[in-house]
Amino acid sequence: MKCVAGGIEGGFVVSLFQSVGTILGMATPDFQGGDILSGKKEYLRQLSAVDEILQLEEIRSLIGTHPRQVVVDAVRTVLEELRRTILSSKDSAELADLELEPKDLVPLIIDLVREVMHPHLKRVINATGVVIHTNLGRSILAPEAVDALVTVAEGYSNLEFDLKLGERGSRHDHVEDLLCTLTGAEAAAVVNNNAGAVLLALATLASGKEVVVSRGELVEIGGSFRIPDVMRQSGAILREVGTTNKTYLRDYRGAIGEETALLLKVHTSNFRVVGFAAEVSLEELVVLGGEYNVPVMNDLGSGVFVDLSQYGLSHEPTVQEALKAGADVVTFSGDKLLGAPQAGIILGKREFVEKIKKHPLARALRVDKLTLAGLEATLRLYLDPALAIERVPTLEMILAPLANLEKRAHRLGEELKKKVGKTFDVKVEKEISRVGGGALPLEELPTYVVGLTSAEFSAVELAGKLRLSEPPIVARLKEDKVLLDMRTVRDEEIPGITSAFEGIAQPRK
Numbered sequence: 001m002k003c004v005a006g007g008i009e010g011g012f013v014v015s016l017f018q019s020v021g022t023i024l025g026m027a028t029p030d031f032q033g034g035d036i037l038s039g040k041k042e043y044l045r046q047l048s049a050v051d052e053i054l055q056l057e058e059i060r061s062l063i064g065t066h067p068r069q070v071v072v073d074a075v076r077t078v079l080e081e082l083r084r085t086i087l088s089s090k091d092s093a094e095l096a097d098l099e100l101e102p103k104d105l106v107p108l109i110i111d112l113v114r115e116v117m118h119p120h121l122k123r124v125i126n127a128t129g130v131v132i133h134t135n136l137g138r139s140i141l142a143p144e145a146v147d148a149l150v151t152v153a154e155g156y157s158n159l160e161f162d163l164k165l166g167e168r169g170s171r172h173d174h175v176e177d178l179l180c181t182l183t184g185a186e187a188a189a190v191v192n193n194n195a196g197a198v199l200l201a202l203a204t205l206a207s208g209k210e211v212v213v214s215r216g217e218l219v220e221i222g223g224s225f226r227i228p229d230v231m232r233q234s235g236a237i238l239r240e241v242g243t244t245n246k247t248y249l250r251d252y253r254g255a256i257g258e259e260t261a262l263l264l265k266v267h268t269s270n271f272r273v274v275g276f277a278a279e280v281s282l283e284e285l286v287v288l289g290g291e292y293n294v295p296v297m298n299d300l301g302s303g304v305f306v307d308l309s310q311y312g313l314s315h316e317p318t319v320q321e322a323l324k325a326g327a328d329v330v331t332f333s334g335d336k337l338l339g340a341p342q343a344g345i346i347l348g349k350r351e352f353v354e355k356i357k358k359h360p361l362a363r364a365l366r367v368d369k370l371t372l373a374g375l376e377a378t379l380r381l382y383l384d385p386a387l388a389i390e391r392v393p394t395l396e397m398i399l400a401p402l403a404n405l406e407k408r409a410h411r412l413g414e415e416l417k418k419k420v421g422k423t424f425d426v427k428v429e430k431e432i433s434r435v436g437g438g439a440l441p442l443e444e445l446p447t448y449v450v451g452l453t454s455a456e457f458s459a460v461e462l463a464g465k466l467r468l469s470e471p472p473i474v475a476r477l478k479e480d481k482v483l484l485d486m487r488t489v490r491d492e493e494i495p496g497i498t499s500a501f502e503g504i505a506q507p508r509k
Contacts, residue, residue, distance in 0.1 A: 043086045046100040050075050058106045066113050074112040078105050124472040125493045129447055129485025131397045132302070132336050132437025136474060139339045139437075140393040141374055148377035149341075152369050159369045172357065174372050178379040179347060182305060183319050187353035189346040190334070190375065191365040197331040197344030198299055199230050202262070204359040205295065205329070205352060207235035209261030214247035215240045216279060217266035227266055227299075236261070246278040249288060256292050263289050265327075266299045267317060282317075286326035295328035295352060302439035303332025303345065305382050306389065311399050314443050319347065328352055336437040339394035340378035341371045397487055398435055402446055408486040408494075409448035415498045416450065423505040425453045431478075433487040449483040452501075462504070469500035 053059055053075050063071050082100065126136050141149070162169035172189055179188035191197050202211065211231060218227050218240065231238050237259070241251035252263060265282050282298055289296040300322060309315040316337070322330045329352050334343030344365075346356055356362065367375075381388045389395050406428075413428045420426075433445040454462060462482050466473040473496075475482045484497065 043098070043100065044083065047079055047082060048100075048102045048105070050079065053079075053102050053105060053109070056102055056106060059109065062110060062113060066117055070116055071109070071113055074109045074116070075105075077112065078108045122472065124474055125496060126488040127473055127475045127484040127497070129431070129433035129445075129449070129476065129483075129487050130436035131394060131433070131488060132435060132439060133488075134437060138335045138342065141341065142339065142378055142381060142391045142393060144381060144391065145340065145374040145377040148373040149370050152373040157369050157373075159372070171366065171369075171372060175376050175379060178376065178383075179345065182379060182382050183347055184323050185330070185347035185353075186350040187348065189353055189357050189362070190367050190372070191344040191346065191362070192367055192371075193335075193342055194299070194301065194331055194333040194344040195230060196365040197346045198227070199234050200344075200359060200361050200365055201297060201329050201331055201346060201352075201356055202231055202234035202236045202264075203361055204356045205297070206237075206261035209237060210239045210255075210257070210259045211236045211262045211264050212239045212241055212252055212255045212260060213264040213266060214242045214251070214279065216242060216244050216247055217264075217268060247280055248278060249280050249284055252280060252285065252288055256288075256294060260292070260294050263294055263296045264299065265296065267301045282322060282325045282327060289328075290326075295349075296326070297329040297331070298322045298325075298327040300330060300332040302336035302437055303330075303334075304337040304439075306385055306395065308398070308440075313398070314440055316440055323347060329356075333437075334375055334378075337394060337435075337439050338378065339392035341374040343367055343371055343375055398445065400487060402448070405448045405486045408489065408491065409450050412484065412486070412489070412494050412497060413450045415494065416452070416501055419498055420501045420505040423454055423456060424501065427451045429483075431483060431485065433485055445487065447485055447487045449485045451478075451481045451483050453481055457504075465504045466500060469503060471496050471500070473497060473500055 050072065054063075054072070059071065059075070082098065082105075085098070124136060126133055128136075130136075132138050158169070159174075160169050160171050161167075162173075175190055176188045179185060191200055213227070213231075228238055239255050239260070241247060241255045256263075263285055265280075265285055282296070286296050288294075300317060300319065302316070303319045304316050305319055307315070307318055319330060319332060327348065329346065329348040331344060331346050332338070334340040334345050338345075346353060378392065381391050389399060409428045413426050416424065416426045427450070429449055429451050431447050431449040433447040435441075435443055435445070452462065453459070457465070459477050459480050459482050463475055463477055466475055466482070471493075473484075475484055477483070489497070
């Protein structure tokens with residue numbers, strides 16, 4: 001977007017042009033326009049001037065509640081779009097339905113202004129069943145974290161001020177003690193995300209030196225983030241050992257030399273190598289590192305503080321286990337299984353973490369007061385693991401009892417049958433949910449869904465309408481059905497879903 005005196009051009013205006021094309025029910029004309037034919041002049045004369053439209057009562061009222069420049073830009077855009085439509089038309093039949101009176105343009109202008117002023121980033125209902133949905137903002141924050149975030153946002157804070165000493169402090173202090181208490185780490189640092197944590201740790205500990213890592217752990221995760229790429233950006237030299245499916249301790253041993261700065265173990269997160277496979281455990285790698293005085297770093301990806309296997313799920317390595325195994329540095333995400341705001345957390349031996357904190361990149365990757373407030377409040381919940389299971393939405397949804405999901409599904413199903421049963425065939429069915437976020441990729445979580453079909457809409461059409469409803473609803477498709485997975489739908493969201501379906505069944509005239 002490019003701002004200029006008296007208006008806005010670039011992305012803003014192009015967006016308005018596209019919107020007008022949609023409102024007019026026709027394709028947006030080529031910006032090059034067409035030849036001006038004599039028969040089009042009469043249509044062009046009928047177009048009102050900007051000032052004339054601005055004097056209309058409805059438009060004056062619109063200016064009273066919205067920025068004047070936005071309204072003026074919308075008026076100009078509607079007129080320009082109509083002008084281009086006229087000039088690019090091939091015959092008079094294409095123009096026969098155009099309504100060019102000033103009053104006829106008012107709805108178009110109002111819709112454009114509302115679209116521009118409507119928040120682009122908004123809350124959506126996640127009905128996909130993917131708990132840690134990367135595209136939908138990953139984890140939902142606990143109420144305590146939301147409250148802490150709002151409190152800090154509303155006023156000044158002691159972000160980098162020591163209230164006891166009355167002098168400059170460190171933003172790490174707000175969560176470091178908590179992280180060390182919960183995990184047993186000697187020191188802790190927090191950056192903006194786990195990719196940043198890995199980058200910063202490698203840049204500090206291994207720039208210009210070799211980092212030994214198994215080929216089977218050179219993963220790519222969401223957004224095309226690749227471990228080899230981030231290693232190169234850090235200045236570290238990648239030293240691959242083993243094969244995709246099998247790496248032995250002797251492979252690491254054979255790669256260690258004078259230029260070796262670090263042994264790196266990467267949790268594969270979003271995939272598993274099964275069958276004819278072998279890998280070196282973190283414990284084995286730590287013993288090997290001790291023999292050669294080479295530190296060991298463990299990138300956990302989706303770090304977790306609670307052993308999920310005690311609740312019947314597959315075992316996911318916990319942060320505490322990694323530190324107990326002797327890893328010198330451990331990195332993981334705050335916004336995945338931990339259920340906190342987006343952050344990259346670095347734990348480990350004090351001598352290494354303190355160096356990491358002082359690296360020039362640490363300032364570029366640091367987190368703000370809102371992240372720290374939400375993270376601190378979430379971490380406090382983990383002081384009582386049972387409370388964390390109950391209050392952290394990510395854990396609560398992953399571990400939700402199947403009976404609760406069935407009850408919620410029947411409640412929504414009955415509401416939809418009552419309100420829109422004539423338009424939609426509604427059925428409650430058993431299905432499978434996923435954890436998401438690169439965690440527990442093989443885990444299948446039994447769930448209940450509300451499945452919907454309609455003679456009026458295809459599944460793709462219905463899913464599209466749900467995404468454009470208020471609030472937007474993101475569902476999943478299976479064959480010819482739209483599925484609403486109750487694992488990620490909250491009780492308070494059911495009325496919003498019902499209302500959206502009512503709007504689709506009885507569209508606004």
